[in-house]
Amino acid sequence: MVFCPDGLDQDSAVTRTPTTREWLDRLVAFDTTSRNSNLDLIEDVRDWLKGRGIESWLAHNPERTKANLFATLPAHDGSTQGGIVLSGHTDVVPVDGQTWDSDPFKLMERDGNLYGRGTCDMKGFIATALAMVPEFQTQARRKPIHLAFSYDEEIGCMGAPTMLAEFADRGIRPDGCVVGEPTSMQVVVAHKGINVFHCKVHGRAAHSSLTPMGSNAIEYAARLICHIRDLADAYKANGPFDKFYDVPYTTMTTNLIQGGIALNTIPDLCEFSYEFRNLPDMKPVEIQATVKRYVAEYLLPRMQAEYPDARIDIVDGGAAPGLDASEEAAITQLARALTQDRQIRKVAYGTEAGLFQALNIPTVVCGPGSINNAHRPNEYVPLEQLAQCEGFLRNLGQALTEPDAKG
Missing domain, CATH: 3.40.630.10 (Zn peptidases)
Known part of the structure; x- marks a missing residue:
């Protein structure tokens, strides 16, 4: 035109x-x-x-x-x-x-x-x-x-x-x-860096009356989301800080989530997206490593004890330094x-x-x-x-x- x-x-x-x-x-x-x-x-x-x-x-x-x-x-x-x-x-x-x-x-x-x-x-x-x-x-x-x-x-x-x-x-x-x-x-x-990640938690479906037969993807996703919030709270409390920012510390937040198909069905999939906005002198790879470490050392072993094929996939959704x-x-x-x-x-x-x-x-x-x-x-x-x-x-x-x- x-x-x-x-x-x-x-x-x-x-x-x-x-x-x-x-x-x-x-x-x-x-x-x-x-x-x-x-x-x-x-x-x-x-x-x-x-x-x-x-x-x-x-x-x-x-x-x-x-x-x-x-x-x-x-x-x-x-x-x-x-x-x-x-x-x-x-x-x-x-x-x-x-x-x-x-x-x-x-x-x-x-x-x-x-x-x-x-x-x-x-x-x-x-x-x-x-x-x-x-x-x-x-x-x-x-x-x-x-x-x-x-x-x-x-x-x-x-x-x-x-x-x-x-x-x-x-x-x-x-x-x-x-x-x-x-x-x-x-x-x-x-300005801060922006880092976006998409997470898929794969569990095992079962009728909710047979809870031990399943592995609840929503509940494990919730544990990871709470861990991300704990990391965010730690940055807020302990820094590092830069007084020239309106929000003077690195932030982390989960903003999208979906999962489940019915009230009486243990969900086998939960998807959510989270982001963190880091101060420029903080390395995003090190921040993300704390999330991956929690998944590998704590969350995934618990899931796989219930269902050996359980997995948690996290992929990059984009980043700007x-x-x-x-x-x-x-x-x-x-x-x-x-x-x-x-x-x-x-x-x-x-x-x-x-x-x-x-x-x-x-x-x-x-x-x-x-x-x-x-x-x-x-x-x-x-x-x-x-x-x-x-x-x-x-x-x-x-x-x-x-x-x-x-x-």
């Missing part, structure tokens, strides 16, 4: 210069809920960039139903090395079961705010970055600016790794990255200088920033809108925040014209 304002033919629409608001209207209209394809949006952006002489490459999912987009606006001398990545995800969360005052996939302005699914998280940042492209092209920058737009961030940062995996082969070595998640245009230098940006990094110093924000902010929610940092690309998080408005009905971004983001990106590009630009 190519956005075409009234009175313009398609060719003009591809090459014209949409405003941030027009871009946001354009992006919100694509229903890129994570269960859907994002290709219409990605291809629309790719075609518009191509109309301005900017080539993009796409990194698809295995089914080729979704794609990441990466594009480079070279430095004034044509160089594509170094520079800053402006990163955002194109997928949004569902609106199912939510009560909206307007169509969530049609941009609506009320009281200085723009409403629609994804306006805050995080199409507002993408819209601003795209609206700034023509201005970026006029700057005599010594460093390039890169655009990185991903898929499936909302379901565990599943899309960006397929793009980042190509960086080495393509010789892409950015100096820094700004992930534009909603932070009210304040600088976030750290935490972020812990250095205050000495050029991108951190640049972001702080541009926002005049010196406060240390660390958040419990996850982003793709840790994925960039894992490639030794210094990264910070800074974007328009408040995380408190993300995922909710009547999601919105203030027009004032979009204007601040425009100024931030304009000044970021200008900073890359300086002789000692390192960002």
Whole structure:
């Protein structure tokens, strides 16, 4: 789909210069809920960039139903090395079961705010970055600016790794990255890691009047869930702690469970999912090892004493590493200088920033809108925040014209 304002033919629409608001209207209209394809949006952006002489490459999912987009606006001398990545995800969360005052996939302005699914998280940042492209092209920058737009961030940062995996082969070595998640245009230098696991407890079915003949999958799943809660309580009581987080310790929680077929039947299967959000300096593999050790040394032997073929399967459901940006990094110093924000902010929610940092690309998080408005009905971004983001990106590009630009 190519956005075409009234009175313009398609060719003009591809090459014209949409405003941030027009871009946001354009992006919100694509229903890129994570269960859907994002290709219409990605291809629309790719075609518009191509109309301005900017080539993009796409990194698809295995089914080729979704794609990441990466594009480079070279430095004034044509160089594509170094520079800053402006990163955002194109997928949004569902609106199912939510009560909206307007169509969530049609941009609506009320009281200085723009409403629609994804306006805050995080199409507002993408819209601003795209609206700034023509201005970026006029700057005599010594460093390039890169655009990185991903898929499936909302379901565990599943899309960006397929793009980042190509960086080495393509010789892409950015100096820094700004992930534009909603932070009210304040600088976030750290966030927790997210780790999701799916567990299946396999027991043995029996009539409930013959309880000793079965092995109750629900009851053993409950023991494991309680152990996970005990671990969570220990982190809450004993740390380690980081006072700069709103929740200053690692958390663990079980959020989905199902099992059983009838009231009078011992269940042979119980499935549940749990997650933990670790402080960046804690190793997820060591946290998960405590769960596996409990299963191997305590829980499974008890189950197999009742039913030798009992088993407990735990599989990874996705993970995103935490972020812990250095205050000495050029991108951190640049972001702080541009926002005049010196406060240390660390958040419990996850982003793709840790994925960039894992490639030794210094990264910070800074974007328009408040995380408190993300995922909710009547999601919105203030027009004032979009204007601040425009100024931030304009000044970021200008900073890359300086002789000692390192960002």
